[in-house]
Amino acid sequence: MLVLAIDTALAACSAAVLDTGRGAIVGRESLPMVRGQAEVLMPLIARVMAQAGVDFATLDRVAVTVGPGSFTGLRVGISAARGIALAAGKPAVGLSTLASFAAPHIAADDTEPVVAAIDARHEHVYLQVFGPEGRTLVSARIAPLREAIRAAATGAARVTGTAAELIAAAWPPGQPPPALIDARACPDIDWVARLGAAASVSQGPPRPLYLRAPDTQPQDAARLPRR
Amino acid sequence: MLVLGIETTCDETAAAVVEWRGDARGGILSNVILSQTAEHEVFGGVVPEIAARAHVEAIDHVIAKALADAGQSLDRMDGIAAAAGPGLIGGVIVGLTTAKAMALVTEKPLIAVNHLEAHALTARLTDGTPFPYCLFLASGGHTQVVAVRGVGDYVRLGTTMDDAIGEAFDKTAKLLGLGYPGGPQVEQEAKRGNPSRFALPRPMLGRDDANFSLSGLKTALRLEAERIAPLSDQDVADLCASFQQAVADVVLDRLRAGLKMFRERTGAPTALVAAGGVAANQTIRKALHRAAFEVGTALVVPPPELCTDNGAMIAWAGAERLWLGLTDPLDFMPRARWPLEEVRGWDKAAATIQRK
Numbered sequence: 074m075l076v077l078a079i080d081t082a083l084a085a086c087s088a089a090v091l092d093t094g095r096g097a098i099v100g101r102e103s104l105p106m107v108r109g110q111a112e113v114l115m116p117l118i119a120r121v122m123a124q125a126g127v128d129f130a131t132l133d134r135v136a137v138t139v140g141p142g143s144f145t146g147l148r149v150g151i152s153a154a155r156g157i158a159l160a161a162g163k164p165a166v167g168l169s170t171l172a173s174f175a176a177p178h179i180a181a182d183d184t185e186p187v188v189a190a191i192d193a194r195h196e197h198v199y200l201q202v203f204g205p206e207g208r209t210l211v212s213a214r215i216a217p218l219r220e221a222i223r224a225a226a227t228g229a230a231r232v233t234g235t236a237a238e239l240i241a242a243a244w245p246p247g248q249p250p251p252a253l254i255d256a257r258a259c260p261d262i263d264w265v266a267r268l269g270a271a272a273s274v275s276q277g278p279p280r281p282l283y284l285r286a287p288d289t290q291p292q293d294a295a296r297l298p299r300r
Numbered sequence: 301m302l303v304l305g306i307e308t309t310c311d312e313t314a315a316a317v318v319e320w321r322g323d324a325r326g327g328i329l330s331n332v333i334l335s336q337t338a339e340h341e342v343f344g345g346v347v348p349e350i351a352a353r354a355h356v357e358a359i360d361h362v363i364a365k366a367l368a369d370a371g372q373s374l375d376r377m378d379g380i381a382a383a384a385g386p387g388l389i390g391g392v393i394v395g396l397t398t399a400k401a402m403a404l405v406t407e408k409p410l411i412a413v414n415h416l417e418a419h420a421l422t423a424r425l426t427d428g429t430p431f432p433y434c435l436f437l438a439s440g441g442h443t444q445v446v447a448v449r450g451v452g453d454y455v456r457l458g459t460t461m462d463d464a465i466g467e468a469f470d471k472t473a474k475l476l477g478l479g480y481p482g483g484p485q486v487e488q489e490a491k492r493g494n495p496s497r498f499a500l501p502r503p504m505l506g507r508d509d510a511n512f513s514l515s516g517l518k519t520a521l522r523l524e525a526e527r528i529a530p531l532s533d534q535d536v537a538d539l540c541a542s543f544q545q546a547v548a549d550v551v552l553d554r555l556r557a558g559l560k561m562f563r564e565r566t567g568a569p570t571a572l573v574a575a576g577g578v579a580a581n582q583t584i585r586k587a588l589h590r591a592a593f594e595v596g597t598a599l600v601v602p603p604p605e606l607c608t609d610n611g612a613m614i615a616w617a618g619a620e621r622l623w624l625g626l627t628d629p630l631d632f633m634p635r636a637r638w639p640l641e642e643v644r645g646w647d648k649a650a651a652t653i654q655r656k
Contacts, residue, residue, distance in 0.1 A: 112632070
């Protein structure tokens with residue numbers, strides 16, 4: 074199976090091609106960037122496809138991170154994935170950034186918990202806790218940092234994601250310390266591709282996982298009284 | 301020549317397939333519009349984040365439907381056009397990125413279209429209007445008088461110093477507790493109102509330039525309304541009628557100035573062309589007729605569904621640009637702000653060299 078993986082949800086613009094038959098990543102590029110993915114992504118995908126020696130017609134699917142992350146960033150990635158899927162007639166699948174952060178650690182050892190956490194600013198984090206065999210112990214959510222720590226401090230967990238240091242620094246003193254702190258600015262695109270190969274295509278097209286409602290209020294203040 | 305057009309700059313998710321035949325006017329093979337009005341209604345205006353969220357969920361389905369309605373496959377397209385601005389950047393990014401992805405896969409040219417340029421060229425799609433003509437573009441986001449001299453050759457003669465006309469209608473509707481979008485609601489109320497009951501100002505009247513200012517009128521309306529609140533049904537109707545008449549008077553005066561500037565700079569226009577949702581207002585339409593009649597030119601108003609935001613106008617502008625070889629790279633930057641004067645034209649570089 075040939076999988077094109079795309080990630081623009083956090084502080085990078087990344088793409089890779091996984092060839093599961095050869096068990097190898099055959100093309101890859103990842104550029105750190107906070108914004109500007111909308112300009113950089115498409116030429117980057119073209120380079121990765123050329124490096125892999127693969128054309129779109131021979132792809133089996135497109136995988137993309139759907140969040141949580143930067144609202145704009147994840148819409149860039151999802152628009153690209155769904156646009157490629159439409160034009161190439163291939164399915165697209167969505168993966169969460171939290172699962173992508175956790176995947177390499179679960180693959181290395183699936184007996185101890187993994188905490189994936191992304192900084193959501195204003196003392197909040199996006200959080201998911203994975204237990205034995207990668208099962209979800211705490212589902213993906215946004216939580217105040219203090220609440221997140223309570224959910225995360227389950228034994229000698231491994232902590233990963235953009236908020237790994239934030240979580241580790243606030244770890245409760247009574248608990249065994251984290252077994253590993255793996256702070257990363259973005260998921261490893263190789264693991265996005267691998268998760269993408271394993272994902273089910275029957276879930277429909279990838280949709281953003283915002284975990285946060287739009288910041289807006291209905292406005293009736295201006296309205297004058299009627300008789 | 302067939303071009304797919306994608307529009308996501310405000311609260312319509314739209315796509316269309318248009319045929320360019322090289323003669324007078326174009327053919328619309330399909331024109332799919334998914335309106336988000338219901339999502340924004342409770343807020344009394346377009347909420348950018350809500351708009352962006354709706355676009356990303358819908359655009360690929362809308363494009364697929366546009367191709368299916370046209371009875372065409374993507375392979376048959378000669379180019380893929382998307383509005384790359386100006387507009388709400390979250391939505392622009394969704395439409396432009398989708399277009400880039402499709403262009404990358406199919407190896408077809410990408411045309412990054414200026415949304416205002418698409419409005420400006422719509423009269424050529426519907427009526428084959430030859431250059432040069434005078435454009436009056438008035439919507440919820442834009443109010444401009446433009447000399448359209450060629451593809452990529454636009455001279456702005458006037459614009460609004462503050463609110464767009466459609467925005468002023470929306471705010472009036474909100475103040476008076478009418479629904480959203482406000483334009484049709486205000487027009488409906490105005491039908492049984494007295495347009496001369498309230499003496500509202502006509503800002504900018506008699507000035508030589510063709511600029512608009514709506515905020516003073518809006519404030520005057522609010523003060524009048526507050527003075528007599530609580531409002532009866534007749535009060536609301538009279539306020540709407542007085543407001544609408546003031547806007548129509550301003551439009552006529554500003555277009556007189558704009559058409560005078562046009563004649564001085566470019567000669568006689570082939571037509572006065574209206575675009576944007578405001579042109580659907582019948583009282584304002586009368587002012588447009590009068591402005592055109594006074595200078596002996598034709599008034600061209602595309603049908604309502606092509607006056608408001610749509611994919612066909614993007615596809616058409618894309619086709620006009622593609623014919624001239626004006627295509628864009630896949631790293632084209634989406635733009636929240638993009639004045640018409642900054643649109644690249646095929647002859648601008650050559651003209652600049654000649655002037656030197």
